[in-house]
Amino acid sequence: MDLTTTLFLATDGLTNGAVYTLVGLSLVLVYTTTRVVNIAQGEYVTFGALTLASFIEGTLAPVVYVVGAGGAACLLLDLLRARADGRSPLRPLATYGAAGAVLAALAALAWRVPSPALQMLAALALVASLGPIVYRLTVEPNPGNSTVVLVIIGVGVSMIMHPLALLLWGADPRPVPPISEARLELAGVDIAAQSLFIMAFSLLAALALYLFFRCTLTGKALRAASVNREGAQYCGIPVVMAGRLSYFLAAALSGASGMLLAPLVTAHYEMGFVVGLKGFVGAAMGGLVNYPLSVAGVFIVGVLESFASFLSSSYRDALVFAMVIPILLWRNSRAGADLDEH
Numbered sequence: 001m002d003l004t005t006t007l008f009l010a011t012d013g014l015t016n017g018a019v020y021t022l023v024g025l026s027l028v029l030v031y032t033t034t035r036v037v038n039i040a041q042g043e044y045v046t047f048g049a050l051t052l053a054s055f056i057e058g059t060l061a062p063v064v065y066v067v068g069a070g071g072a073a074c075l076l077l078d079l080l081r082a083r084a085d086g087r088s089p090l091r092p093l094a095t096y097g098a099a100g101a102v103l104a105a106l107a108a109l110a111w112r113v114p115s116p117a118l119q120m121l122a123a124l125a126l127v128a129s130l131g132p133i134v135y136r137l138t139v140e141p142n143p144g145n146s147t148v149v150l151v152i153i154g155v156g157v158s159m160i161m162h163p164l165a166l167l168l169w170g171a172d173p174r175p176v177p178p179i180s181e182a183r184l185e186l187a188g189v190d191i192a193a194q195s196l197f198i199m200a201f202s203l204l205a206a207l208a209l210y211l212f213f214r215c216t217l218t219g220k221a222l223r224a225a226s227v228n229r230e231g232a233q234y235c236g237i238p239v240v241m242a243g244r245l246s247y248f249l250a251a252a253l254s255g256a257s258g259m260l261l262a263p264l265v266t267a268h269y270e271m272g273f274v275v276g277l278k279g280f281v282g283a284a285m286g287g288l289v290n291y292p293l294s295v296a297g298v299f300i301v302g303v304l305e306s307f308a309s310f311l312s313s314s315y316r317d318a319l320v321f322a323m324v325i326p327i328l329l330w331r332n333s334r335a336g337a338d339l340d341e342h
Contacts, residue, residue, distance in 0.1 A: 001092050007189045008307045015195040015264075016278075017302025018202035022257035023279030024298040025209055026250035031288040032213070033222040033246035035147070036139055042276015043161035047266035048255030049128045050165060053174035055110045055119040062168040063126050064107050067177060070133035071100060077136065103129060112229035116179075124255050131251030140243060158273075165269040176262035198260045205253060210291045211232035278320055280303070284327050297327070 023041055030038045047063055054061035078092040102127055110122035127132070138153050139145075180192040185191070213219035225232040225242040233239050258272060265271060282298025301320055309316040 004188045007186075009310055010303060011186075011189055011191055011195065013303030013306030014299065015198055015302070016305055017282075017299035018195075018199040019257055019261050019275060019303070020279040020282050020298040020302055021202040021295055022205060022253045022260075023204055023276055024294050025291065026253045026284045027280055027284070028286065028288050028291060028294050029209060029251045029253070034135075034139065034143075034243050035224060037098070037147070037154060038247075038250065039151065039276070039280075040134070040158035041250060042272040042274070042279065043158055043165070044127055044130065044251045044254035045258035045261065045275050046269055047130065047265075047272075048123060048260075049176065049256030049262035049271060049315050050169045050174065050269065051123040051126055051255075052119060052259045052262065053176050053267040054169070054177060055123060056116075057174070058111070058114070060107065060111045061126065062124065063104075064132070065170070066164070067103060067126055067129050067133065068100070070130070070137065071096060074131050074133055074136040077141075078287070084160035116177075120259055124252055126281055127255030127258075128248050128252035129217065131247035134251075135243050135247040138242060142241075146238035158276075162269070162273060169269060171269065173268040175266050176259070178263035179260075185288075194260070194263050194265075201256065201260060203254075206291060206295045209249075213291075218245075219250060233240040266297045274317065278302075281320060281323055281327070284324060284331070287331055 023045060024040045026044070030036055032039070032265075049065045051061040054063075069174040075092060075096045078096075079089050082089050082092060106118075106122040108182050110119045114273075123209055129232045130190060134157055136155060139150065178192070179197050180193040182193040183190055184193065184196070221232070221237045222242050222245065224235070225237055232242075254272075257275070258267070261271070261275070278301050279298060282301040283299025284296040285300070286292070286294030288294070301323065304323065305316055305320050
């Protein structure tokens with residue numbers, strides 16, 4: 001393997017790792033705030049890519065109907081809860097009405113106005129809105145469920161969203177133009193500008209989330225809600241909104257990942273499942289709680305996948321998923337060492 005080939009594979013691996021970083025960060029974000037291992041996180045990648053593809057084609061993205069139906073169901077549940085608690089229904093009506101109006105306006109503009117920036121914004125807003133809807137309908141009704149039950153819920157959501165994407169968009173792949181057609185040459189390696197956009201966005205997102213949880217009052221409140229839900233509630237932290245916000249941000253990150261990845265692989269209904277699994281493998285290196293270590297893990301996964309596809313493309317995915325075994329053994333040994341120290 002010569003130097004040019006090595007650099008090419010390394011660049012390709014870093015691009016893959018940058019895509020997996022956004023999904024891995026989504027998993028870490030949800031787990032650190034709700035203690036839920038969101039298996040369905042990869043499906044938001046699919047919805048983000050296909051929603052953007054629909055707007056680019058000049059059609060109204062069918063996810064609008066999903067968000068509308070899900071939002072109506074959530075509104076009904078919140079109204080019933082407000083009635084049971086003796087609270088006024090005006091607040092949920094105003095909140096859902098304002099959110100629905102904004103999303104409807106964005107979707108209509110993206111459908112009629114051929115602006116790439118507006119189309120990406122509308123697609124991101126719609127896909128991000130799916131996050132709190134899923135949380136409200138699945139996790140929020142009984143947040144005290146065991147970890148096993150929550151994992152099963154995540155698997156169930158994935159089993160619903162995966163065929164739903166097929167039903168809404170069909171099986172045909174849909175092309176998505178890149179942000180820029182420019183290409184750069186570095187040490188004899190041709191690099192697409194789209195790859196650089198993916199890397200830059202992923203690193204900025206990782207840094208932003210790290211600073212958000214370390215330096216902002218809202219981020220600290222989210223962390224407190226995950227450590228002790230009842231204690232956080234007694235301190236005045238709205239734990240319900242903490243869960244919805246974490247799912248919203250996680251869906252936005254994964255949706256952005258799908259929109260950035262689509263120009264490289266075309267958008268299709270199966271693209272998010274494997275991306276989600278590989279993001280989980282990398283995030284597991286950080287124990288789903290450590291942002292810097294999880295970012296390092298997903299980049300290792302991306303580079304390993306690139307070199308494995310060159311050496312033996314048939315076993316590429318198998319080699320990547322086999323990383324789970326040494327990662328779990330390592331995490332288990334670290335946990336045991338921490339217990340011995342205490």
